[in-house]
Amino acid sequence: MDFALNGDQELLAQSARAFLKAEASPSLVRRLWDDPVGHCSDLNAKISEQGWAGLLVPEAHGGLGLGMLDAAVLLTELGRCLAPSPFLSSSVLATSLLSFAGSASQKRSWLPRLASGEILATVAWLEESDRLDPTGTVLRARRARDRFRLSGSKLFVLDAHIADVYLVAARTAAGLGPDGVSLFAIPRGAPGLSLTPLEGFDRTRRLFEIKFDDVVVERDQRIGREGAAWKHLQRMLDVACVAIAAECQGGAEHALEMAVDYAKAREQFGQTIGSFQAVKHMAAECFAEIEPSRALLWYAAQAQETSNKEASRAASMAKARLGEVYARTTNKAVQIHGGIGFTWEHDMHFWFKRAKANEALFGSPAFHRERVAALSGW
Amino acid sequence: MLPAIPAGVDLAFSKEDEKFRRSLRTWLRKHLPKRHDEIDGGEDLNFEGPAQIAAAKKWQRTMHDAGYVAIDWPKEHGGKAASAVRQTILAEEIVTHRAPGLIGQLGLHMLGPTLIRCGTAAQRKRFLPKILTAEEIWCQGYSEPGSGSDLASLRTKAESDGDDFVVNGQKIWTTTAHFADWMFCLVRTHADAPKHKGISYILIDMKTPGIEVRPLVQMTGQSGFNEVFFTDVRVPRSNLVGELHGGWAVANTTLAHERNMLANPMRTQQLMADLVRLAARRNDNGGKVSRDALVRQRLADLQIRVDMMKYHSWKQLSDEIHGRPASVGGAISKLVTTELNHEICATALDLLGDYGPLVGRSPHAEDRGLWPRDWMFTLGMVIGGGTSQIQKNIIAERVLGLPRGA
Secondary structure (H helix, E strand, O other): OEOOOOHHHHHHHHHHHHHHHHHOOHHHHHHHHOOOOOOOHHHHHHHHHOOHHHOOOOHHHOOOOOOHHHHHHHHHHHHHOOOOOOHHHHHHHHHHHHHHHOOHHHHHHHHHHHHHOOOOEEEEOOOOOOOOOHHHOOOEEEEEOOEEEEEEEEEEEEOOOOOOEEEEEEEOOOOOOOOOEEEEEEEOOOOOEEEEEEOOOOOOOOEEEEEEEEEEEEHHHEEOOOOEOHHHHHHHHHHHHHHHHHHHHHHHHHHHHHHHHHHHHOEEOOEEHHHOHHHHHHHHHHHHHHHHHHHHHHHHHHHOOOOOHHHHHHHHHHHHHHHHHHHHHHHHHHHHHHHHHHOOOOOHHHHHHHHHHHHHOOOOHHHHHHHHHHHOOO | OOOOOOOOOEOOOOHHHHHHHHHHHHHHHHHOOOOHHHOOOOOOOOOOHHHHHHHHHHHHHHHHHOOOOOOOOOHHHOOOOOOHHHHHHHHHHHHHOOOOOOOOHHHHHHHHHHHHHHOOHHHHHHHHHHHHHOOOOEEEEOOEOOEOOOHHHOOOEEEEEOOEEEEEEEEEOOOOOOOOOEEEEEEEOOOOOOHHHOEEEEEEEOOOOOEEEEEEOOOOOOOOEEEEEEEEEEEEHHHEEOOOOEHHHHHHHHHHHHHHHHOOHHHHHHHHHHHHHHHHHOEEOOEEHHHOHHHHHHHHHHHHHHHHHHHHHHHHHHHHHOOOOOOOHHHHHHHHHHHHHHHHHHHHHHHHHHHOOOOOOOOOOHHHHHHHHHHHHHHHHHHOOOOHHHHHHHHHHHHOOOOOOO
């Protein structure tokens, strides 16, 4: 028995932390915050040089062929520094979905380019209802001879302004159940397609609305079998849960470290505020939540190596728990900083905002708790 | 016990360890007393009456004869030198089979390991065998009315007089003192030294003249712990463990054991499973309460934390087996697990409505009145063995490096 990271994973964590400390500093996060695009192609190129874009891509398709625990290790570090990077949207979510749903030839065609960083992709799933169950996918893809025509819109699409291709979930048959949902790979510049940025408080990550106005799609742009995409989306949801939970773990660790460092330096009443039990206990409570959550994250990540009920249950557990832990930790971290933590000039609010945004992304804690209940057979 | 998890993180125990588990299960099924709740004092060692005490001692003796007592002790002292994995398996199976707790566990988990580390050869020879067989039951004399969380401020004094110490003072919250044969006790032997440096660790025969034990009634209505008064109690100097005035360090060798005793993740899983079963069979407003959206949210939130602490314990076990430095995993487990246990019981009472406050004597009580009893008892465990606030101080100071308080 050994419930721990292996040597390679420890090394990945260390090298990623050192790399990101140099390449994704808080000053970069701050510069991109106000930038209309909010993307650093230089950083993205360097991340691709590390081979990380292909972390989850099998070696046969030019990737590193690693698993979700390895990805979680890297995502923990990316989340720690709020690295402005499409790693989550493209290298984890879109790449996983293509791996799950794509035909052999589609994987041969797409995965090597995703692995090398030559192209970026993102998943367009949610719509106006913001529902992750089958009723939330209503965008119709009507068959017209050998083609499909899409009209409608998608919301909350990550990094749609920099992704070269969108993996769009659309209905190819009537009904609102799990059957009849298909996936299409649609390039960003397709005629009839338009993007609107969603103005949100977390500007470290950009979300978009995509409108489809009679967008024509060729049949070979359909990923996998017609009407059979739902189970692949579910499996990708599990991957998203683990990935976001990993970001939360890293972000929470970092926010607490910032708060503890501040508490050791800031003096009031003639002593450092970290010597007051009220402050010490706030920090200890955060630590007592963050430390065991790492074990939950590791378990959930490892459970993804098999696709079964336990993988989904563990993923939802991690997403529900880590999202709330991150949000609570950053709340306390802002409070420990006092007035300075509330200012625009201090970096703390970047983590505070990302935490709350992560909590909502791919299912709220309440959504995932209900999923745990259902998967537990209650 | 462990779900099937793919390679990568290795959660499998060895074939030998699984064989140990199988034979332990077989043994437990065969030897468990039929009405074993009647000899079980519960986690608070709350044994009532000579018959229950005798039955509990017999159960420990039966476990010992089969080689399942103090398996962590070295072989030369009657243990099995068992690995952390085997200890975990034993603890898991004991809880899973709802086997009675061992009446001698303070001796087994606290004094025994202390004597093995710090005692003399004569002390080990005299005391260890009877700890194993439950022939002698031990209680712990640490807390005093004025010294709870600030244990090192204790004032019960032991003055040298010839070959003896003469002990005067009072201990409190002394579990099992009303039937214990011996007490391991912290006393002040140097009044002028800094508070941590004037304490000694001595062993007191509870039959010595001058000792008076008065039971304290807990909020559960039961009397598992006591006050113990000492008036000119003579203790031979040969009963000193470790150095004179060096008792604080001696006691600290086993304080971590106490935290671990109070935070068994398997016990938490069992409580949670009982709560889920309760929710599945209770009806409220015409439907099963487990179908209620808010109840499902609460249950899932608890289940997530219960599972998380299970994985946390795997990580701790794993670090121990592979010799990686221990973090403050124990303090976190104590803090989180004891509060979680209480929350699980409180949730059960919420689901029970008007049935919640009914105690075991009531024919209408659910689960024989265990929920209200455990709801109270588990709050005691949040306090005992170092309060939640003390655990937070430990985490803040030893891990986060925040300044030490008073």
